[in-house]
Amino acid sequence: MGYDVIIVGAGITGAAIARELSRYKLRTLVLEKEAEPAFGVSKSNSGIIHAGTQNPPTSLKGWLCVEGNRLMREEIASDLGLNFVQCGQLIVVFGPSDIPELEKIKAEGEQLGVKGLEIVDRAWLDKNEPNLGPEVKAALYVPSTGLISPYRFVYALIENAVKNGAELKTSRKVVAVRAGEQGGFEVVAGGEVFRSRFLVNAAGLYADDISALAGAPTFKIIPRKGEEYLLDKAREHIANHVIFPLPSGSSKGILIIKTSDGNPMIGPTAHDVQDKADLSTTEEGLREVLAGARRMIPSISKSDIIAYFCGLRPVSGKDFIIRHEDSCPGLVNVAGIQSPGLTSAPAIAVMVCDILKKHGLELEPKEEFHRLRPRPVHLFQVPPEETRRLIEKNPAYGDIVCRCELVSAQEVRDSIKRGARTLDGVKFRTRAQAGRCHGGFCTTRIMKIMQEELGVPATALTKRGPGSELIKEERK
Amino acid sequence: MKNRELVIVGGGPAGMAAALAARAAGVEDVLLLERDQHLGGILNQCIHPGFGLHHFKEELTGPEYADRFVRLVKEDHKIEVSLRSFAVKLTTDREISFLRPGALEEVKARAVILATGCRERTREMIPIPGSRPAGIYPAGLAQKMVNMEGWIPGKEAVIVGSGDIGLIMARRMALEGVSVKAVVEIQKTSRGLVRNVGQCLEDFGIPLYFQHRISAIHGSGRVEKVDVVRVDDECKDIPGSGFEITCDTVLVSVGLIPENELLEMAGAELDRRTNTPVAEGVNLTSLPGVFACGNACKVYDLADSVTRDSELAGKMAAQYLLGGRAA
Numbered sequence: 001m002g003y004d005v006i007i008v009g010a011g012i013t014g015a016a017i018a019r020e021l022s023r024y025k026l027r028t029l030v031l032e033k034e035a036e037p038a039f040g041v042s043k044s045n046s047g048i049i050h051a052g053t054q055n056p057p058t059s060l061k062g063w064l065c066v067e068g069n070r071l072m073r074e075e076i077a078s079d080l081g082l083n084f085v086q087c088g089q090l091i092v093v094f095g096p097s098d099i100p101e102l103e104k105i106k107a108e109g110e111q112l113g114v115k116g117l118e119i120v121d122r123a124w125l126d127k128n129e130p131n132l133g134p135e136v137k138a139a140l141y142v143p144s145t146g147l148i149s150p151y152r153f154v155y156a157l158i159e160n161a162v163k164n165g166a167e168l169k170t171s172r173k174v175v176a177v178r179a180g181e182q183g184g185f186e187v188v189a190g191g192e193v194f195r196s197r198f199l200v201n202a203a204g205l206y207a208d209d210i211s212a213l214a215g216a217p218t219f220k221i222i223p224r225k226g227e228e229y230l231l232d233k234a235r236e237h238i239a240n241h242v243i244f245p246l247p248s249g250s251s252k253g254i255l256i257i258k259t260s261d262g263n264p265m266i267g268p269t270a271h272d273v274q275d276k277a278d279l280s281t282t283e284e285g286l287r288e289v290l291a292g293a294r295r296m297i298p299s300i301s302k303s304d305i306i307a308y309f310c311g312l313r314p315v316s317g318k319d320f321i322i323r324h325e326d327s328c329p330g331l332v333n334v335a336g337i338q339s340p341g342l343t344s345a346p347a348i349a350v351m352v353c354d355i356l357k358k359h360g361l362e363l364e365p366k367e368e369f370h371r372l373r374p375r376p377v378h379l380f381q382v383p384p385e386e387t388r389r390l391i392e393k394n395p396a397y398g399d400i401v402c403r404c405e406l407v408s409a410q411e412v413r414d415s416i417k418r419g420a421r422t423l424d425g426v427k428f429r430t431r432a433q434a435g436r437c438h439g440g441f442c443t444t445r446i447m448k449i450m451q452e453e454l455g456v457p458a459t460a461l462t463k464r465g466p467g468s469e470l471i472k473e474e475r476k
Numbered sequence: 477m478k479n480r481e482l483v484i485v486g487g488g489p490a491g492m493a494a495a496l497a498a499r500a501a502g503v504e505d506v507l508l509l510e511r512d513q514h515l516g517g518i519l520n521q522c523i524h525p526g527f528g529l530h531h532f533k534e535e536l537t538g539p540e541y542a543d544r545f546v547r548l549v550k551e552d553h554k555i556e557v558s559l560r561s562f563a564v565k566l567t568t569d570r571e572i573s574f575l576r577p578g579a580l581e582e583v584k585a586r587a588v589i590l591a592t593g594c595r596e597r598t599r600e601m602i603p604i605p606g607s608r609p610a611g612i613y614p615a616g617l618a619q620k621m622v623n624m625e626g627w628i629p630g631k632e633a634v635i636v637g638s639g640d641i642g643l644i645m646a647r648r649m650a651l652e653g654v655s656v657k658a659v660v661e662i663q664k665t666s667r668g669l670v671r672n673v674g675q676c677l678e679d680f681g682i683p684l685y686f687q688h689r690i691s692a693i694h695g696s697g698r699v700e701k702v703d704v705v706r707v708d709d710e711c712k713d714i715p716g717s718g719f720e721i722t723c724d725t726v727l728v729s730v731g732l733i734p735e736n737e738l739l740e741m742a743g744a745e746l747d748r749r750t751n752t753p754v755a756e757g758v759n760l761t762s763l764p765g766v767f768a769c770g771n772a773c774k775v776y777d778l779a780d781s782v783t784r785d786s787e788l789a790g791k792m793a794a795q796y797l798l799g800g801r802a803a
Contacts, residue, residue, distance in 0.1 A: 234740070277696060280607045303749075307600045309608065384573065388580040395578035400511065400562040408575075423610075438598040440614040444625055458627055463610035467697025470610050471621065472724070473628040475652075 002195040003027045010037035012345045014202035015157035020349035022164035024363045033173035035465030036425045038154035041204040044311025045150035050340040051142045053109035065340040067347035080156040081375025089145035089242045092136045102140045116143040133298040147260040151428035160373045177214040205276045205314045207335035216325040223312035226268025227285035231304040236262045254292025266293035279310045313338035380406045402442040404435025416453040424464040481505035483585035488517020490770020490786040491591035492545040497790025509561040516542035521623045530780035566742040587765045587793045594732035594771040606693035615641040615729035630725030635659045638666040642729025647676035662689045734772045759789040
């Protein structure tokens with residue numbers, strides 16, 4: 001038999017599970033249908049490390065979120081060299097009649113073990129969040145909420161998993177899952193057959209399809225669309241906290257989100273859709289997001305927007321589905337991982353290991369597990385003295401490629417060495433092209449570096465994988 | 477920290493003209509920072525003619541026009557040119573930090589001229605809804621791809637906006653055998669030069685749709701088509717007027733934004749709408765000893781006008797530095 005465990009999907013859930021399994025003496029394979037990890041649901045995540053509030057106290061996702069938040073603060077951010085910013089959160093209300101609702105959220109959060117919750121009045125808000133509009137009357141302050149770059153979180157987990165022996169194969173769409181002759185699974189992907197004892201389904205929007213392929217059509221995934229709009233870095237200090245309104249039935253509402261990279265973001269919308277490939281933004285969505293954000297901070301303007309994108313939350317009912325499918329022994333489904341999936345992922349991974357162990361997988365710790373991952377260099381994060389030291393050691397850190405976000409040629413090269421294969425992959429890892437000029441100045445330079453590092457012609461370079469070629473022809 | 481008389485940020489037409497004029501007016505020490513590996517700025521990718529009619533009374537291409545200044549700058553040993561040098565910080569006291577391969581440098585200047593040019597407004601700023609496939613480029617980026625790298629972005633293009641870069645790229649793409657299916661302009665008239673509408677579109681039979689806008693871009697991997705709709709005098713969509721154009725490329729030419737982030741960092745006042753310095757006159761900023769010229773000061777139609785006003789900026793900086801001693 002080939003592998004002990006095959007994980008389908010290299011988003012945040014699959015990456016976290018791969019890293020957790022890589023602690024043990026196991027053969028683990030991650031299959032990803034896209035050209036790179038984090039290119040599905042995870043790439044359009046808001047990047048909020050939630051505290052655990054706004055979840056029912058009896059829910060699975062509630063306690064996984066609280067535990068994931070603790071793991072991030074206490075271990076993962078420092079172990080994996082991630083830029084986690086614990087900025088705190090405000091859930092604001094627009095009238096005194098809504099304060100009982102805040103008290104309910106506070107009580108439910110406390111039942112889940114969220115610490116430090118406090119209802120704050122307008123005077124506190126004027127001091128600590130001065131740009132709030134006059135309609136805001138009070139808020140629940142949630143200190144343990146923080147921010148992270150969602151894709152860099154995925155890359156850190158998967159790089160560390162691979163460092164510890166897990167295998168990653170991208171551009172491998174799973175098209176068939178068969179029962180193995182001696183038990184286990186035969187997984188057909190990218191024209192190859194991979195065998196394993198256990199199959200972990202972390203396929204995001206397509207988790208229902210994968211479960212059905214394996215013989216367990218036990219749930220459906222309904223995409224819930226969310227449009228998000230990024231603001232110019234010049235508006236970095238528009239808010240000091242992540243700001244939420246009271247949650248609605250289907251979402252946490254239109255938020256004002258600081259990001260760990262500086263650009264504030266507003267959104268997301270939440271509308272159930274049919275098409276799992278519909279990543280289009282709409283004029284209605286923009287109007288809805290602007291109206292929602294401006295009610296909390298009126299000075300946000302349409303002209304602050306420098307970028308926008310759309311994500312689809314993989315929704316299946318109200319809670320996460322994390323279970324062994326008894327009708328299909330060896331299959332563990334990790335599905336319906338919508339918000340707070342990013343936060344919960346490390347806790348989900350521990351839970352999945354427990355489920356696998358319960359169903360017969362031996363978890364014998366490795367003698368040497370490389371827990372730490374060196375923090376990649378990001379010039380925009382380091383002080384001038386550190387920049388000077390880096391450039392003196394390696395001159396290419398002084399060769400600036402992306403002027404808006406201050407990204408050097410060496411960082412672009414590093415990102416390719418760490419696995420970037422597409423223009424979006426370079427952007428997600430380095431932030432080059434993510435700023436206000438949107439790649440107008442740096443795209444050709446990045447493409448030339450990719451040509452050199454990957455040894456391919458410019459016509460082979462893509463935005464996000466086959467079918468998204470950047471140019472049609474090269475003439476010399 | 478080294479002391480310098482005059483530091484100019486940007487080695488395009490504005491920075492070079494300012495440097496030469498400052499020298500002619502008696503400034504003895506000029507440091508010219510250019511982030512690219514050549515002087516000339518955006519002129520290097522403007523291989524079409526039409527430059528120099530005013531300044532040199534003859535018609536030149538962009539690189540030819542730039543070269544006239546590059547030669548003079550290189551001949552002048554009191555202008556130190558620092559290439560691949562990217563200014564990251566400017567303070568009110570005119571301290572400048574810049575990165576170059578191998579070093580982070582810090583200098584203190586008695587006067588500074590910012591000649592940092594413009595960036596292009598993007599699809600995201602209009603904004604155009606729809607999906608985000610490959611094949612959507614600012615027109616200036618497409619110009620760089622075609623003219624500097626020999627990279628042809630697509631086979632069938634639609635151009636959004638009839639600014640000069642869009643018009644020139646319509647012609648450039650047509651010359652490279654790309655089918656340019658339409659230029660779509662939301663206004664009633666072109667924002668570009670009249671001569672460009674004739675020479676770049678009419679001569680090539682490229683349709684120009686006034687009072688139309690792209691209401692959505694479609695495509696998953698690569699652009700597949702755009703939705704176009706007619707608008708009324710208030711720029712509101714006219715119901716029932718929509719149609720589709722299939723294409724694999726969308727070039728966006730919807731205006732330029734002066735790059736004044738350094739000036740903003742130094743605490744100067746900027747007009748939030750135009751991103752230009754708020755000041756009492758051309759080339760001035762709200763900070764003493766800090767000047768801005770060329771497209772960083774205001775968006776010009778002609779490189780010749782940039783040269784004229786930037787020469788004035790060089791003189792103004794010399795006057796500031798030398799007082800009555802300026803030549």
